[in-house]
Amino acid sequence: MNRIDKLFQDKKERVLNVYFTAGYPQLNDTTTILEALETSGADLIEIGIPYSDPIADGPTIQESNGVALENGMTLKVLFNQLKGIRDKVSVPIVLMGYVNPIVQFGVENFCAKCEEVGVDAVILPDLPMFEYLEIYKPMFEKHGLYNIFLITPQTSEARIRQIDENSNGFIYMVSSASTTGAKTSISLDQSDYFARVKNMNLKNPTLIGFGISNAETFDKACENANGAIIGSAFIKAISEEGNLEEKISGFVRSVIG
Amino acid sequence: MKIQVDERGYYGNFGGAFIPEMLYPNIEELRENYEQIVQAPDFQKQFNHLLRDFVGRPTPLYLAERLSEKYGAEIYLKREDLCHTGAHKVNNTVGQILLAQKLGKQKVIAETGAGQHGVATATVCALMGIECIVYMGEVDMARQKPNVERMRILGAEVRPATSGSKTLKDATNEAMRHWINNPTDTHYIIGSVVGPHPYPEMVARFQSVISKEIKAQLLEKKGKENPDYVIACVGGGSNAAGAFYHYYNEEDVQLVAVEAAGLGNHTGESAATTVLGKPGILHGSKTLLMQTEDGQVVEPYSISAGLDYPGIGPVHAHLFETGRAKFYSVTDEEAMKAGVLLSRTEGIIPAVESAHAFAALNQMTFNSSDVVVINLSGRGDKDLETYIKWGKY
Numbered sequence: 001m002n003r004i005d006k007l008f009q010d011k012k013e014r015v016l017n018v019y020f021t022a023g024y025p026q027l028n029d030t031t032t033i034l035e036a037l038e039t040s041g042a043d044l045i046e047i048g049i050p051y052s053d054p055i056a057d058g059p060t061i062q063e064s065n066g067v068a069l070e071n072g073m074t075l076k077v078l079f080n081q082l083k084g085i086r087d088k089v090s091v092p093i094v095l096m097g098y099v100n101p102i103v104q105f106g107v108e109n110f111c112a113k114c115e116e117v118g119v120d121a122v123i124l125p126d127l128p129m130f131e132y133l134e135i136y137k138p139m140f141e142k143h144g145l146y147n148i149f150l151i152t153p154q155t156s157e158a159r160i161r162q163i164d165e166n167s168n169g170f171i172y173m174v175s176s177a178s179t180t181g182a183k184t185s186i187s188l189d190q191s192d193y194f195a196r197v198k199n200m201n202l203k204n205p206t207l208i209g210f211g212i213s214n215a216e217t218f219d220k221a222c223e224n225a226n227g228a229i230i231g232s233a234f235i236k237a238i239s240e241e242g243n244l245e246e247k248i249s250g251f252v253r254s255v256i257g
Numbered sequence: 258m259k260i261q262v263d264e265r266g267y268y269g270n271f272g273g274a275f276i277p278e279m280l281y282p283n284i285e286e287l288r289e290n291y292e293q294i295v296q297a298p299d300f301q302k303q304f305n306h307l308l309r310d311f312v313g314r315p316t317p318l319y320l321a322e323r324l325s326e327k328y329g330a331e332i333y334l335k336r337e338d339l340c341h342t343g344a345h346k347v348n349n350t351v352g353q354i355l356l357a358q359k360l361g362k363q364k365v366i367a368e369t370g371a372g373q374h375g376v377a378t379a380t381v382c383a384l385m386g387i388e389c390i391v392y393m394g395e396v397d398m399a400r401q402k403p404n405v406e407r408m409r410i411l412g413a414e415v416r417p418a419t420s421g422s423k424t425l426k427d428a429t430n431e432a433m434r435h436w437i438n439n440p441t442d443t444h445y446i447i448g449s450v451v452g453p454h455p456y457p458e459m460v461a462r463f464q465s466v467i468s469k470e471i472k473a474q475l476l477e478k479k480g481k482e483n484p485d486y487v488i489a490c491v492g493g494g495s496n497a498a499g500a501f502y503h504y505y506n507e508e509d510v511q512l513v514a515v516e517a518a519g520l521g522n523h524t525g526e527s528a529a530t531t532v533l534g535k536p537g538i539l540h541g542s543k544t545l546l547m548q549t550e551d552g553q554v555v556e557p558y559s560i561s562a563g564l565d566y567p568g569i570g571p572v573h574a575h576l577f578e579t580g581r582a583k584f585y586s587v588t589d590e591e592a593m594k595a596g597v598l599l600s601r602t603e604g605i606i607p608a609v610e611s612a613h614a615f616a617a618l619n620q621m622t623f624n625s626s627d628v629v630v631i632n633l634s635g636r637g638d639k640d641l642e643t644y645i646k647w648g649k650y
Contacts, residue, residue: 051552052421052553052554053430053554055277055430055434055437058434059420066420066421069553074551075551076551098538099275099538100537100539100546100548101552103537103538103552104535104548104551104552105552125277125278126277126538127275128274128275149278150278150279151278152278152279152282154281155278155281155282159281177279177437177438177439178279178438179279182438
């Protein structure tokens with residue numbers, strides 16, 4: 001059973017998914033961050049594959065991508081770091097990235113490596129659904145990899161249904177029309193959208209991301225979905241001075257109490 | 258083999274719409290509506306009226322006699338340099354601003370490299386009284402100051418792109434991010450035949466007036482529509498797409514695309530995408546792309562800011578892959594020399610971008626009966642600083 005399905009079978013609310021950029025702040029922080037996040041109480045961890053042109057991301061994640069690339073992070077390096085990670089970390093791991101580096105690595109090869117190291121799912125925001133269905137899906141399925149789709153307040157009901165039909169694991173609900181880290185709160189006008197999606201009774205669990213930055217926004221998101229995703233706020237937290245593990249546990253504690 | 262776009266936005270192996278879900282409704286709205294809007298008689302009427310009375314079309318097809326003598330062929334220049342604002346870019350912005358109005362958009366954003374597309378966008382926004390924001394790399398803003406001020410005089414806000422390498426690629430990223438954050442009231446006027454479907458085909462269609470006019474003008478002058486060669490420079494490739502469009506499927510016409518080789522294709526300082534690129538995905542389409550082996554986009558180099566782009570429109574990637582167009586690349590030095598040669602033989606100072614197309618003549622051989630059309634995409638006023646800095650005239 002995919003670790004993500006197991007997670008949502010056991011835990012249906014207040015699921016915390018934390019994003020960090022591989023290779024940031026230091027090239028070899030990956031396993032330290034993964035272990036500290038799990039110990040601190042993250043239920044699911046999203047590792048960002050740095051890219052030169054991350055168009056869905058705001059300044060914080062862009063900057064972390066730039067630093068990570070300068071540090072020498074590549075997919076090869078990342079997969080090497082993740083070798084043996086399943087001896088240390090048991091929460092589901094999702095890779096998030098843009099499609100071009102995956103294409104250059106080789107999609108089949110990428111999927112095989114994911115399976116080998118124990119990655120459970122992938123989020124590729126710029127991969128169109130039909131490209132996924134026609135070209136990527138057989139390779140993903142062969143290697144037990146889930147593809148996570150995004151929906152936004154502008155996504156039509158018909159398309160949400162179609163996405164739900166083709167999804168495994170969970171659906172990533174983008175909270176508002178924005179890039180990552182652009183907003184630091186959840187506003188009232190989003191509640192219509194949250195309610196609309198809730199009433200659709202989708203077969204997949206939902207996690208809300210974009211604009212989730214602290215306990216208040218996390219709680220608010222959890223009222224409307226199975227949990228939430230924090231990215232930019234976490235990157236900011238680990239950018240500050242101090243011991244990395246302490247910063248991580250401090251941040252997670254501040255969010256989930 | 259017919260050169261045309263399919264319903265998924267592909268030209269052969271290249272194209273598509275690789276965009277985040279946040280932009281899906283915008284792109285769908287465009288895709289579903291643009292053909293119908295553009296084909297409607299009232300749109301065509303307005304578009305043609307503006308092209309004639311505002312842009313100054315048709316632009317002349319001029320027989321360059323002294324240049325013809327030098328290269329031993331009959332060389333015609335398509336005078337896009339005489340368009341209002343100084344280049345072909347305005348053909349597309351006139352079309353897109355009308356489209357934006359029909360779609361009920363109140364705001365317009367654009368990206369710009371050298372500032373030509375930015376100026377052309379600011380111009381049509383001023384014309385229509387629409388709010389305009391242009392993203393421009395911080396580095397480009399510093400080296401293209403006059404165009405920054407032109408945009409400001411026209412009432413546009415110029416926002417510096419401060420991410421990445423702070424040039425055209427990053428200005429495009431910032432414009433796309435702006436669109437993600439403002440999806441409902443804003444239209445994004447992309448300046449070249451790049452981006453997610455339907456942009457490449459839409460921009461090419463607005464630019465196709467160039468080859469439509471060439472056909473009519475050649476028919477009048479020579480009694481036949483087809484020349485032996487059509488030559489154009491390619492950065493993203495909008496002027497080339499416009500000059501090639503009605504000749505895509507006329508096999509007797511040799512299409513010639515000229516890329517910028519910067520300091521030379523083996524120096525690491527080049528923008529010749531078909532020489533140095535591999536298939537990849539940038540700004541929403543699959544195309545040829547200059548990138549590292551890990552798939553990170555590489556910053557190109559050319560003396561010409563308008564050719565300084567790491568990708569190429571998907572239609573050009575297809576023309577290259579199928580061999581339908583022949584590609585040449587030309588160094589900074591060769592282009593500058595060709596610019597001075599055109600100035601002195603024909604009394605026309607070309608944009609440095611367009612000068613690349615002329616430099617390719619040195620790499621080609623002609624029969625004396627060959628009819629050659631070169632798309633003179635822009636004038637050199639904006640490049641005076643570049644000519645002065647180069648200094649060898």
